[in-house]
Amino acid sequence: MRRRIIAGNWKMNMTKAEAKAFMLELLPLIKDAKCDTVLCVPFTDIHRVYKLALDSNVKVGAQNVAWADKGAFTGEISAEMLLEVGAEYVIIGHSERRAYFGETDESVNMRLKQALKTGLKPIVCVGETLEQREAGKTEEVLSQQIKKGLEGVTEEVIIAYEPVWAIGTGKTATPEMANETIGFIRKVAKELVGEVSILYGGSMNAANAQTLLDMPEIDGGLIGGASLKPNDFATIVNCH
Numbered sequence: 001m002r003r004r005i006i007a008g009n010w011k012m013n014m015t016k017a018e019a020k021a022f023m024l025e026l027l028p029l030i031k032d033a034k035c036d037t038v039l040c041v042p043f044t045d046i047h048r049v050y051k052l053a054l055d056s057n058v059k060v061g062a063q064n065v066a067w068a069d070k071g072a073f074t075g076e077i078s079a080e081m082l083l084e085v086g087a088e089y090v091i092i093g094h095s096e097r098r099a100y101f102g103e104t105d106e107s108v109n110m111r112l113k114q115a116l117k118t119g120l121k122p123i124v125c126v127g128e129t130l131e132q133r134e135a136g137k138t139e140e141v142l143s144q145q146i147k148k149g150l151e152g153v154t155e156e157v158i159i160a161y162e163p164v165w166a167i168g169t170g171k172t173a174t175p176e177m178a179n180e181t182i183g184f185i186r187k188v189a190k191e192l193v194g195e196v197s198i199l200y201g202g203s204m205n206a207a208n209a210q211t212l213l214d215m216p217e218i219d220g221g222l223i224g225g226a227s228l229k230p231n232d233f234a235t236i237v238n239c240h
């Protein structure tokens with residue numbers, strides 16, 4: 001099923017006090033939002049943001065989840081722990097986790113299965129590097145990330161297409177390029193899990209969001225930098 005989802009990824013930003021101030025400013029600005037609005041926040045902010053968002057249309061997500069139920073996995077957080085503090089969504093396989101923390105298609109697949117087993121709604125990230133795009137390997141790379149990442153999965157997932165070269169660089173993919181690539185991802189994903197919502201991520205902001213969201217293949221956005229500014233994030237959420 002395709003839905004309009006606008007998700008913020010705060011990454012490693014926002015102390016408790018900053019998160020509270022952000023929510024108090026954001027909520028009135030998006031009270032009439034028509035899309036599903038999600039904020040994927042640091043573990044330590046989840047409960048606070050969940051509580052502040054209780055009477056609103058905002059749902060809370062985490063940025064990672066362990067593949068095991070519990071046990072000797074130092075530094076990991078389990079699905080049960082996330083659900084307990086109010087998380088409903090979880091980002092899996094973000095390119096920063098792949099680049100800096102050794103995340104692979106195999107570990108993405110294990111985390112994804114755990115999320116689905118426990119009822120967390122996964123947002124699985126895929127995307128090519130500039131080098132891969134310039135070498136004409138975009139489709140090959142994405143196809144492998146999707147097939148391996150979603151191996152053995154039949155449930156509904158949300159996919160975020162985030163070209164690595166567009167993340168935090170101010171270089172957005174052109175709407176046409178994002179549309180075409182997401183169209184390709186849709187074809188590959190359809191054979192595995194059926195119709196899914198596919199978000200675009202990478203320097204999406206208040207100024208370019210509407211043009212991107214107008215494209216027929218783009219169902220929503222996964223927003224980094226602009227999700228830290230209440231006004232900018234609200235503008236994106238309120239796009240039609």
Ligand code: 13P
Nearest residue numbers: 009167168202203224225
């Ligand atoms: P920016 O919007 O800051 O480019 O980050 C995108 C992203 O990585 C969202 O997950």
